[in-house]
């Protein structure tokens with residue numbers, strides 16, 4: 472659905488040149504939810520804005536639904552843009568218009584007749600769960616409701632692609648989840664391709680099929696979400712993965728335990744897919760003469776199955792501890808010894 476080839480964007484500033492997007496090659500499939508994650512300044516916004524030519528690339532090409540956007544005339548680009556919608560962190564609603572009028576706006580621009588518009592707006596109000604709020608003004612809505620208006624407006628002309636520019640960054644965690652659920656719902660119902668940028672791994676974990684990690688304008692790591700979680704190769708990806716697996720307090724808990732105990736091993740077990748659902752710990756205790764103390768654990772769902780990490784202290788005779796750890800490794804569970812090695 473989307474192909475980026477040797478994409479580059481260089482800004483000329485008074486302080487010199489800034490290469491915001493540096494030779495990116497990516498393919499995003501039809502019906503996929505594709506996440507791009509990176510810290511501030513990595514080039515995510517610039518990249519996503521090239522996908523509808525809000526930002527013209529310095530070189531390289533952007534192909535969406537078979538069309539090379541950089542080569543289109545103004546008129547054709549306007550038409551192509553009707554198939555590529557966008558939602559924003561700060562919603563970008565028209566404040567003097569009601570919810571219905573905001574949603575109707577792109578339909579007016581596309582020249583849809585009044586009766587048809589009315590029908591479509593009611594459909595969209597229902598789809599995004601804003602029944603009963605159609606005559607409210609944006610200022611009277613919560614952040615989550617404002618983003619629902621943004622989503623309804625973006626879907627009005629049945630786009631093929633939805634671009635989400637930090638769409639949940641201004642929302643609290645619960646509202647974030649409800650908006651993410653809505654995006655998945657839309658993706659599944661209409662087969663809509665969704666591209667999102669974020670600095671939160673939670674967003675990637677919860678809804679994306681594939682992820683690209685960006686740093687200094689480049690994609691440094693890319694792949695299906697579970698694969699990237701299982702085998703992050705870059706330091707920065709590891710930091711992002713920790714956001715969803717390792718509660719803040721883990722380091723402290725482990726450090727405290729290592730000070731208290733001098734025997735056994737503290738290990739991190741990482742489970743992916745079906746492994747996360749097996750009773751591995753009880754098997755270990757039954758098969759070996761060891762004690763296990765569970766320190767922290769978390770299993771999260773991704774679009775491709777469960778993913779989890781468990782921090783445990785395995786105590787007992789050294790040889791028995793080693794055999795128990797080998798037993799887990801044989802089950803294809805990733806084991807990292809983090810203390811008393």
Ligand SMILES: Nc1ncnc2c1ncn2[C@@H]1O[C@H](COP(=O)(O)OP(=O)(O)OP(=O)(O)O)[C@@H](O)[C@H]1O
Pocket residue numbers: 482483484489490491509510511512513514515516517518
């Ligand atoms: N219009 C512009 N003119 C000059 N430089 C720009 C412009 N837009 C972005 N940049 C620069 O390009 C780089 C990438 O910025 P960009 O906003 O794409 O990153 P980002 O990952 O989206 O970060 P953030 O989440 O903070 O917006 C930064 O160094 C930024 O200063």
